Amino acid sequence: MNVGVRYGFAVGSVAFLFGNFIACGAQMYRVSLTDDHNAAQVSIEATDPNSPAFGLHSPHGWVKLPIEFKVGNSMDPEQKSGLLAAMKTWEIATGKTLFKYIGVQDGVDGDSFPDLYSSLKDAVNGQYLDANWKKTGKPDVVLATTIWNNSTHDSAAISTADIRFNVQGYVLGNSQTLKGAYVEATGQFKDPVDMQTLALHELGHLLGLAHVSSDMDAVSIMNPYVYIGEGLTNRHVSTGDIERIQKIYGCEGAVCDVDKALDAVLEFSKTDPTQTAAH
Ligand SMILES: [Zn+2]
Numbered sequence: 001m002n003v004g005v006r007y008g009f010a011v012g013s014v015a016f017l018f019g020n021f022i023a024c025g026a027q028m029y030r031v032s033l034t035d036d037h038n039a040a041q042v043s044i045e046a047t048d049p050n051s052p053a054f055g056l057h058s059p060h061g062w063v064k065l066p067i068e069f070k071v072g073n074s075m076d077p078e079q080k081s082g083l084l085a086a087m088k089t090w091e092i093a094t095g096k097t098l099f100k101y102i103g104v105q106d107g108v109d110g111d112s113f114p115d116l117y118s119s120l121k122d123a124v125n126g127q128y129l130d131a132n133w134k135k136t137g138k139p140d141v142v143l144a145t146t147i148w149n150n151s152t153h154d155s156a157a158i159s160t161a162d163i164r165f166n167v168q169g170y171v172l173g174n175s176q177t178l179k180g181a182y183v184e185a186t187g188q189f190k191d192p193v194d195m196q197t198l199a200l201h202e203l204g205h206l207l208g209l210a211h212v213s214s215d216m217d218a219v220s221i222m223n224p225y226v227y228i229g230e231g232l233t234n235r236h237v238s239t240g241d242i243e244r245i246q247k248i249y250g251c252e253g254a255v256c257d258v259d260k261a262l263d264a265v266l267e268f269s270k271t272d273p274t275q276t277a278a279h
Contacts, residue, residue, distance in 0.1 A: 028229025072109030082195030
């Protein structure tokens with residue numbers, strides 16, 4: 001039981017933001033994702049279980065598919081493979097090609113932008129790492145944040161989006177092998193976070209999904225929290241997530257049967273993310 005020792009480093013300022021982390025023997029805890037997007041962009045219908053738009057912040061999805069995206073220039077191969085595997089999961093859930101990788105954004109990453117929303121001003125849908133997370137204005141414990149513009153022609157559709165990942169406070173990669181890191185200069189311990197798990201949630205926002213409370217769907221990847229730590233992953237979506245993403249994008253082929261889609265998603269979640277190739 002060394003949780004207490006580890007929390008000695010950081011507990012003073014951030015403990016209040018953690019949920020009920022699991023103590024005793026388990027080196028993991030629950031981190032809130034409530035603040036990982038701009039709640040003002042999510043309509044009240046998204047939280048109303050009786051609304052057809054429940055769980056959807058942009059029910060019309062993207063104005064154009066596939067979503068062409070670039071990655072920031074400091075993303076390493078392990079992080080990138082986790083990201084691509086998360087994209088693939090949403091594609092399996094719909095049977096559609098949703099994403100198209102168009103390369104590394106030369107010389108640019110999260111730190112290139114003066115603040116959070118300025119990265120939306122370029123024409124690139126970017127997947128960025130922020131080593132200087134403070135600049136985003138988000139609290140230190142926030143793992144990542146998804147920002148998007150709705151179309152000027154259709155406020156229920158998305159025209160551009162970025163994801164900014166917090167690598168100042170966390171180590172992102174494959175949590176099955178990843179270790180945390182103690183930063184001597186700051187006395188801070190950076191916990192390991194599974195990139196594929198985190199990206200799956202953030203990409204849900206990027207595609208148009210809102211948070212879904214655990215009361216409504218206990219196994220949704222869009223629950224507003226995530227468990228992090230060594231060895232911890234949640235690399236699949238729920239039946240409800242599949243229904244909601246298909247409500248936006250429709251479906252193609254066998255996965256129009258949501259049970260078959262769930263089987264395919266679960267099967268894929270067992271694969272090594274490094275086997276996912278970009279397309
Ligand atoms: Zn979220």
